[in-house]
Amino acid sequence: MMTMFGDPEVWLPLAFAALMGFSILIYVILDGFDLGVGVLSAFVEPAERDRMIASIGPFWDANETWLVMAIGILLVAFPTAHGAILTALYIPVAVMLIGLILRGVAFEFRAKTTGRAHNAWNAAFFSGSLLSSLSQGWMLGIYVMGLEHTAETMAFAALTAFCLTGGYAFIGACWLILKTEGALQDKAVDWAKGGLRLAVAGLLAISVATPLVSPRLLDKWFSFPEFLFLAPLPIVSAGVAGAIWLILRDPDLATGRLAWTPFAGAAALFALGFMGMAYSFYPYVVPEQITIYDAASAPESLLIIFVGAVIVMPVIMAYTALAYYIFRGKARALSYE
Amino acid sequence: MDDPLLLSRIQFAANISFHILFPTITIALGWMLLFFKLRFNRTGDERWMEAYRFWVKIFALSFGLGVVSGITMSFQFGTNWPGFMETVGNIAGPLLAYEIMTAFFLEAAFLGIMLFGASRVPNWVHTLATFLVAFGTTLSAFWILVLNSWMHTPAGFEMIDGQAHATDWLAIIFNPSMPYRLVHVLLASGLTVAFLLMGVSAFRLLVGDRSGGAGLTLKVGAWLGAMLIPVQIFAGDMHGLNTLEHQPQKVAAMEGNWETRGAVPLVLFALPNEELRQNDFEVAIPYGASLILKHDPQGVVPGLNDFVAEDGTVMHPPVAPVFWSFRVMVGTGFLMLLVSWAVVWTLWRKGGAQALNPWVLRGLVAMTFSGWVATLAGWYTTEIGRQPWVVQGVLATEDAVADVPAPMVAGSLTAYLAVYVFLLTAYITVMFGLARKAAKADRGAFDLPDRRSGRAALAPAE
Ligand code: HDD
Ligand code: HEM
Numbered sequence: 001m002m003t004m005f006g007d008p009e010v011w012l013p014l015a016f017a018a019l020m021g022f023s024i025l026i027y028v029i030l031d032g033f034d035l036g037v038g039v040l041s042a043f044v045e046p047a048e049r050d051r052m053i054a055s056i057g058p059f060w061d062a063n064e065t066w067l068v069m070a071i072g073i074l075l076v077a078f079p080t081a082h083g084a085i086l087t088a089l090y091i092p093v094a095v096m097l098i099g100l101i102l103r104g105v106a107f108e109f110r111a112k113t114t115g116r117a118h119n120a121w122n123a124a125f126f127s128g129s130l131l132s133s134l135s136q137g138w139m140l141g142i143y144v145m146g147l148e149h150t151a152e153t154m155a156f157a158a159l160t161a162f163c164l165t166g167g168y169a170f171i172g173a174c175w176l177i178l179k180t181e182g183a184l185q186d187k188a189v190d191w192a193k194g195g196l197r198l199a200v201a202g203l204l205a206i207s208v209a210t211p212l213v214s215p216r217l218l219d220k221w222f223s224f225p226e227f228l229f230l231a232p233l234p235i236v237s238a239g240v241a242g243a244i245w246l247i248l249r250d251p252d253l254a255t256g257r258l259a260w261t262p263f264a265g266a267a268a269l270f271a272l273g274f275m276g277m278a279y280s281f282y283p284y285v286v287p288e289q290i291t292i293y294d295a296a297s298a299p300e301s302l303l304i305i306f307v308g309a310v311i312v313m314p315v316i317m318a319y320t321a322l323a324y325y326i327f328r329g330k331a332r333a334l335s336y337e
Numbered sequence: 338m339d340d341p342l343l344l345s346r347i348q349f350a351a352n353i354s355f356h357i358l359f360p361t362i363t364i365a366l367g368w369m370l371l372f373f374k375l376r377f378n379r380t381g382d383e384r385w386m387e388a389y390r391f392w393v394k395i396f397a398l399s400f401g402l403g404v405v406s407g408i409t410m411s412f413q414f415g416t417n418w419p420g421f422m423e424t425v426g427n428i429a430g431p432l433l434a435y436e437i438m439t440a441f442f443l444e445a446a447f448l449g450i451m452l453f454g455a456s457r458v459p460n461w462v463h464t465l466a467t468f469l470v471a472f473g474t475t476l477s478a479f480w481i482l483v484l485n486s487w488m489h490t491p492a493g494f495e496m497i498d499g500q501a502h503a504t505d506w507l508a509i510i511f512n513p514s515m516p517y518r519l520v521h522v523l524l525a526s527g528l529t530v531a532f533l534l535m536g537v538s539a540f541r542l543l544v545g546d547r548s549g550g551a552g553l554t555l556k557v558g559a560w561l562g563a564m565l566i567p568v569q570i571f572a573g574d575m576h577g578l579n580t581l582e583h584q585p586q587k588v589a590a591m592e593g594n595w596e597t598r599g600a601v602p603l604v605l606f607a608l609p610n611e612e613l614r615q616n617d618f619e620v621a622i623p624y625g626a627s628l629i630l631k632h633d634p635q636g637v638v639p640g641l642n643d644f645v646a647e648d649g650t651v652m653h654p655p656v657a658p659v660f661w662s663f664r665v666m667v668g669t670g671f672l673m674l675l676v677s678w679a680v681v682w683t684l685w686r687k688g689g690a691q692a693l694n695p696w697v698l699r700g701l702v703a704m705t706f707s708g709w710v711a712t713l714a715g716w717y718t719t720e721i722g723r724q725p726w727v728v729q730g731v732l733a734t735e736d737a738v739a740d741v742p743a744p745m746v747a748g749s750l751t752a753y754l755a756v757y758v759f760l761l762t763a764y765i766t767v768m769f770g771l772a773r774k775a776a777k778a779d780r781g782a783f784d785l786p787d788r789r790s791g792r793a794a795l796a797p798a799e
């Protein structure tokens with residue numbers, strides 16, 4: 001089995017890098033919309049806030065599990081890289097965890113309190129979502145900059161922190177277009193328009209900055225013939241962003257049958273951006289320092305996990321789909337049964 | 338306070354201690370909810386559904402706290418203990434990965450259906466979701482305890498260039514202490530929930546609950562506790578005998594026994610003094626320890642002095658914390674035995690929970706979180722008793738710590754502690770707030786589902 005696909009020292013690290021990338025992407029899309037809804041929840045009436053939170057209530061826990069999965073794969077498949085990355089990002093990781101804690105517990109506490117305590121938990125829900133989004137964007141920026149901490153890299157990280165939060169707000173707004181109706185849905189359309197601008201700005205910033213900091217990347221993207229294979233990536237992204245923009249301007253969006261398209265477009269945009277980054281960084285897991293091949297664990301141990309993943313992953317996808325199917329349709333107030 | 342090793346240890350201990358509080362509740366409470374649900378499906382007695390409705394809220398709250406603190410745990414390995422994964426990652430990795438893939442996704446996906454889906458799916462799907470969540474939490478306990486037990490009694494591996502490589506996965510999974518630890522921890526969870534059920538139900542009765550539901554759950558808790566505690570004491574004894582075989586220095590610290598000798602007394606109270614290597618103010622039962630550990634009054638029990646190297650390096654754990662936490666756990670265990678049997682006996686003799694004396698009820702409220710006390714004390718015995726090793730005989734704690742500047746660890750530790758104290762206060766306040774609200778609720782306010790279709794009229798959003 002081990003040598004079935006060639007040298008296990010080559011294909012196993014690659015398979016796990018792919019699995020990790022997949023988990024990060026799913027996390028960014030799924031928890032991205034949860035966090036985005038959380039950030040937007042500060043700007044609405046109480047009744048609207050209840051509906052917004054009800055629209056993510058049944059899903060957020062499973063969505064967050066993809067982060068555990070991604071960090072778990074980094075931990076188990078590339079232990080040296082896990083140590084190097086997380087110790088370099090020690091402070092933003094701590095901030096993100098505290099944000100995730102606040103956001104996660106606020107779901108429960110706000111539902112069980114009234115009056116001042118309820119308002120305080122709403123504030124915790126918002127600030128937890130905001131802290132998590134900002135710190136994730138900050139980590140992205142520092143990672144892109146090769147985990148260096150200088151004035152320039154930190155300025156860049158501040159920019160990506162802001163843009164990723166905008167991107168999350170964008171995909172969160174698209175989710176609300178799909179899951180809500182009436183005045184709240186109209187607001188969501190406006191938010192989506194603003195968020196789209198920030199998301200595109202973020203993508204541009206990263207696309208321009210990465211080749212600038214690394215001659216290797218400049219070479220990787222702008223040499224012939226790679227350039228030709230890669231050209232579709234930015235072109236398709238621009239097309240998708242343009243299409244979303246047009247749909248968002250359609251006055252019949254809310255009532256029409258196209259309410260799902262902005263969300264699908266947003267997810268596609270995240271995926272395209274992610275693919276570009278994956279291409280840039282391969283084969284490194286710690287930029288310019290450690291490749292996935294240097295960092296990988298022993299092949300026997302990776303194989304044990306790989307076999308499990310091949311069997312379990314489809315099952316996970318199936319019941320995740322089931323959960324989304326059960327809670328399909330417009331969100332209504334949640335209650336414990 | 339400028340030693341990153343010490344700070345990292347404190348931070349790890351604080352995080353895992355906070356985390357374990359919630360799994361100990363959710364593991365057994367999930368099964369309790371399934372029990373309530375099945376009783377309702379069977380009998381149609383409204384009180385079971387009411388019990389389900391009330392306890393599912395506490396379950397959801399505990400689960401939320403368990404999840405967020407668990408996420409913190411999975412980052413800890415990288416941020417504070419990179420040496421751990423670098424040395425034993427080939428063993429720990431697959432176990433953690435299987436926990437995530439088989440357990441975490443299962444419980445997280447079906448939790449949504451269990452909490453919010455009753456009006457959207459047929460009753461049997463909802464019951465199935467409840468089962469899968471309970472099963473998922475138990476499965477996750479299984480995997481993490483496999484890993485933790487392996488750290489105490491490593492097996493099925495070889496060291497190559499300073500890294501552990503797996504040679505036999507069955508030996509790794511069924512390592513010598515795993516069966517004992519798994520049984521002991523699952524029983525601990527059952528007991529924690531038994532006393533939680535009793536404590537919160539007693540509180541509801543005290544503030545004037547007339548619904549009948551509180552009396553019912555008090556009774557369930559009392560029977561559960563009374564049935565599990567003798568099993569737990571027996572399982573704990575077996576666990577100790579197994580530990581004697583594999584980690585004698587830990588048992589020596591638990592017993593406060595310095596010299597290897599026969600006819601060792603059972604120390605009830607003492608202040609272990611590591612400087613003079615003796616016990617001060619000892620109160621002991623003659624032959625006790627030899628009898629318990631060797632089933633022979635003259636049995637030879639290993640002592641701590643065997644674990645000091647020629648050059649004076651101490652290779653046994655710090656004595657006092659192990660000695661004391663062990664006594665707290667066992668003491669709480671015997672208190673649980675006394676209380677649960679007394680309550681069951683009274684209920685048996687006098688019928689309903691309403692007949693219980695208010696002072697008994699107050700006592701039960703005071704013991705609401707006794708399971709937490711015993712569980713934490715047990716984990717401290719186990720984990721501190723393994724020091725100075727992270728993985729017994731394989732990796733020393735000081736070799737696993739990250740090279741993070743101490744002020745950074747101090748900063749994150751302070752932030753975590755503040756959040757934890759705050760959340761724990763909020764958790765307990767809200768739990769008793771819910772109990773008070775349930776006690777006051779007008780009976781008519783509960784919309785009961787039609788049993789056949791299981792579709793509930795939407796209860797007012799909480
Ligand atoms: C005896 C049981 C036990 C022990 C010792 C631990 N856990 Fe745990 N953990 C659980 C039992 C559990 C659980 C019952 O499965 C939880 C609690 C609530 C929940 O959602 O699942 C959980 C949740 C939970 C989660 C969130 C899962 C999700 O998203 O649903 C993570 C990431 C961890 N844990 C990680 C850890 C790590 C890294 C540990 C040790 C170092 C650890 N846990 C010790
Ligand atoms: C859930 C209940 C647990 C509790 C309450 C607990 C508690 C503790 C405590 C108090 C220490 C510190 C001992 C000392 O430094 O003197 C410790 C150490 C440690 N434990 Fe646990 N533990 C638990 C479970 C686990 C599990 C499941 C794992 C891993 C799979 C684990 C891994 C470790 C490691 C790596 C250390 C070494 C770091 C250190 O010494 O602080 N623990 N634990």
Ligand code: HEM
Pocket residue numbers: 514517518519521522524525526528529569570572573574576577578580587666667668669670671673708711712713714715716717718719720722
């Ligand atoms: C009263 C009799 C009891 C005895 C004789 C007993 C014995 C033990 C022993 C010897 C250990 C350490 C094992 C090792 O480190 O290798 C242990 C650990 C532990 N105990 Fe107990 N115990 C008792 C009661 C309880 C109760 C009532 C609870 C909780 C409700 C509890 C919860 C735990 C936990 C969570 C651990 C740590 C995990 C483990 O190593 O199993 N124990 N117990």
